[in-house]
Amino acid sequence: MLNRIYDWIDDRMDITPIWRDVADHEVPEHVNPAYHFSAFVYCFGGLTFFIVVIQIISGMFLTMYYVPDIVNAWESVYYLQNEVAAGVIVRGMHHWGASLVVVMIFLHTLRVFFTGAYKAPRELNWVVGVLLFLVILGLAFTGYLLPWDMKALFATRVGLDIAASVPFIGDWIQTLLAGDEEIIGAQTLARFFAIHVFFLPAALFVLMAVHFIMIRRQGIAGPL
Amino acid sequence: MSQKVTRRQFLNYSLMGVGSFMVAGMVLPMGRFAVDPLFQSDAEGSMIQTSISADDITEEPTQVDFSFIQQDGWYESEVTDFAWVYRDGDEIIALSPVCKHLGCTVSWATDDANPERFYCPCHNGLYEKNGNNVPGTPPTGPLDQYEVGVSDGYLTIGQIFPNELV
Ligand code: HEM
Numbered sequence A: 001m002l003n004r005i006y007d008w009i010d011d012r013m014d015i016t017p018i019w020r021d022v023a024d025h026e027v028p029e030h031v032n033p034a035y036h037f038s039a040f041v042y043c044f045g046g047l048t049f050f051i052v053v054i055q056i057i058s059g060m061f062l063t064m065y066y067v068p069d070i071v072n073a074w075e076s077v078y079y080l081q082n083e084v085a086a087g088v089i090v091r092g093m094h095h096w097g098a099s100l101v102v103v104m105i106f107l108h109t110l111r112v113f114f115t116g117a118y119k120a121p122r123e124l125n126w127v128v129g130v131l132l133f134l135v136i137l138g139l140a141f142t143g144y145l146l147p148w149d150m151k152a153l154f155a156t157r158v159g160l161d162i163a164a165s166v167p168f169i170g171d172w173i174q175t176l177l178a179g180d181e182e183i184i185g186a187q188t189l190a191r192f193f194a195i196h197v198f199f200l201p202a203a204l205f206v207l208m209a210v211h212f213i214m215i216r217r218q219g220i221a222g223p224l
Numbered sequence B: 001m002s003q004k005v006t007r008r009q010f011l012n013y014s015l016m017g018v019g020s021f022m023v024a025g026m027v028l029p030m031g032r033f034a035v036d037p038l039f040q041s042d043a044e045g046s047m048i049q050t051s052i053s054a055d056d057i058t059e060e061p062t063q064v065d066f067s068f069i070q071q072d073g074w075y076e077s078e079v080t081d082f083a084w085v086y087r088d089g090d091e092i093i094a095l096s097p098v099c100k101h102l103g104c105t106v107s108w109a110t111d112d113a114n115p116e117r118f119y120c121p122c123h124n125g126l127y128e129k130n131g132n133n134v135p136g137t138p139p140t141g142p143l144d145q146y147e148v149g150v151s152d153g154y155l156t157i158g159q160i161f162p163n164e165l166v
């Protein structure tokens, strides 16, 4: 049945070459854990992507209940976690996934570093990778404020103080992030929400696309 | 059943099986999370006290305000609503002011040409005193009724229900 639907569409649209081009490619022996078990380190990039996908989807669902407003934010998180069915699971995915994605992207970076995969001709993809790392850290930082509890508030105070320690322009950065020179409050929460669910995910998508296109162009780096 | 399963088929099935399991593990909780409003139980209704003495209710429909605490997800607030209340013999009748056409608010005897009817200004909807919609005007049904009671001599208002007077 599924086959026939596929064939029907393929007859008219010729979609086979499209997905073949995406999915059908050589996996060299030195990156295949079936040959060398230690090659599992090559999975870290894919695992990072997998968790990012979970973050995006679970985050989209969280926004069905979450409100970025200082009066209601905490209550809405409390409600979605304790009153909505499966709320603990959905928030749990996003909460634990947020830490895991940072761990995975770090392990992936280590793999690239220690296999020397950043060397010519792949320098540009290392640069894109570093930008991806920064975007993920940004997502983790801005997301942390959203539950609007004490931990969130004080973590953000520390983060903003770190931002303020940048030479010369630090104070401006802090004010721009917080939305106010002194208060961490209504404007901060609204901004962090906007950055967390719109700006950084948009940057993430663009960077991931560039990252993957470059990988397809250049192939996986050779064995050590 | 003597058909041989090829290595490729076996791998395909195992991968699809494991894959579906993982996808289901993600999608089911999130799906259930999203459709939760369908499964939230209705708040049970208790009778709400008004400040109108049952003895003061006449045969003339009068606006009676009542307030209650509304729990809207994580947001709790005091909401004020009102009913058109009048006496019909021994009975007290409370009608909802929400027009059955498109939900505007109806009022008693505000149309000069229909002094004994409820009038909806939005599209000239008319209702009889018992809530029955006047044929030929836009509303498609009679005004809803409120459960009523008397407690310590004061009117109490309960759940809304479809009109049973017509
Ligand atoms: C790699 C991507 C992401 C990371 C690392 C990340 C990280 C975080 C973190 C650390 C929190 C605080 C969670 C907690 O303390 O329980 C959070 C909350 C939140 N995130 Fe994300 N996030 C990501 C992507 C997204 C996306 C794409 C969206 C929406 C489209 C989103 C929506 C939310 C919402 C609504 C909250 C508040 C609810 C809550 O705190 O449980 N996130 N995020």
Ligand code: FES
Pocket (backbone or CB within 6 Å): B099, B100, B101, B102, B103, B104, B120, B121, B122, B123, B124, B125, B138, B139
């Ligand atoms: S809404 Fe009352 S007549 Fe149309």
